[in-house]
Amino acid sequence: MNDQPRDKFGAVSAISNLAFASGKLLVGFAGNSYALIADGFESIADVFSSIVVWNGLRVADKAPDAEHPYGHGKAESIAGLVAACALVVSAIVIGVNAIQEILHPHHAPSTFVVPALLIIIAGKEALFRWLIKASLSSDSPALRIEAWHHRMDSLTSIGVLIGVCIATFAGEGYEVADDIAALLVSGLIVFNAYRLARPSLDELLDRDVSHTLSDQIEQTASDTPGVVRLESLQVRKSGSQHLVDVHLEVDGNLTVTEGHAIAHRLKDRLLENQDLRISHVMTHVEPSDRPRL
Structure with missing residues (x-):
């Protein structure tokens, strides 16, 4: 997964959404299904x-440059947040249309809408x-939200399917069932949009990462010769990568050169560990008279 360009997933998703949208509109108009x-x-x-x-992932995967020394990973979080907002807009559109159709009764959908759904x-x-x-392989919030776009879309279609079946096979008076189903599913979409937007918002606000990663960094520091302890540690997420600021304590009697070498050794070990997904490490050396832990 790490060797593959992630933007290809966004491209495939965009093309498939266009195909599904065209199919739904074609079948909906032909089959008289307002919910579809x-x-x-x-x-x-x-x-x-x-x-x-798609474009967010393309930008996020760009290498750091002079204007963006920390990389472009935040573009992925922005894309994820915009995608979550699009989910809310979609839910509102579905809900408004469903209410309009409930207020204006219409004929039952055609039976061929069922296999199409x-x-x-x-x-x-x-x-x-x-x-x-x-998304799990790359720890990508944008891909995770995009995946759940498809899951929510399938749930919406299941709601439409239930409504179409009732409206079609239950007889006269039940035509409104597909609109009610679409209205109920719109509420579910709003809830999931909020839940999926949280990780992207946390990244944009530089929320500290989980303790699991911090524990792994502290263990690496403990295993690095010359490091007495970590005085402070902050880890931020940027796209699929992490940015680390670490203050480490070393023997106060060491020379500046020796302390620098220890800090550089820790930095190299953190960057070399691919499992940690660390792209940037800022170290600061503090003197310590404590014995090494």
């Missing part, structure tokens, strides 16, 4: 979201599983 038409317009919003994620649901679920695996 609303779902199709929601998928158009997903196309925009996928394009944002089953194909859409299967395709969306397959995309979710593919992207969620990629």
Whole structure:
């Protein structure tokens, strides 16, 4: 996964969303399913979201330069946050359309809408599983949100499917069922959009990372000859990478050159450990008269 360009996942997601949106609108208009038409317009919003994620990953994977010495990883968090906002917009569109159709009764959908929805649901679920695996491999919040876009879309389609089945097979008076199903699913989408936006927002606000990574860094420091202890440690996340600021204590009787060598040795060990995903380490040396732990 690390050797593959991550932006290809965003590209595939954008193309697939465009195809699904076109299919939903075509079947919705032909089959008289207002919920599926609303779902199709929601998928158009997903196309925009996928394009944002695609470009965010492309920028995030760029190497550091003179103007961006810490890299471009924050672009991924911004893309993830925009994608989460797109989810909310999609939910609002679905909800508003559902209420309008509830207030204006219409004919029941055609039966051929059912198999079309089953194909859409299967395709969306397959995309979710593919992207969620990629997001876990690269620890990518943007890909995670994009994956859940597809899962939410499949859940929306399941709601539409239930409503279409009731409206089609339950007889006269139940035509509104597909609109009610779409309205209920829109609330679920809003909840998940909030839940998925939190990691991206935390990264943009430089929230400290989990204790697990900090413990691994402290263990590496403990195993580095010359390090007495870590006085302070801050770890921020930027895209799929981490930025580390560490103050380490060394024997106060050492020379500046010797203290610098110890700090550089710790820095090299942290950067060489691929499992830690560290792209930048800032070290500061403090004198200590304590015995080494």
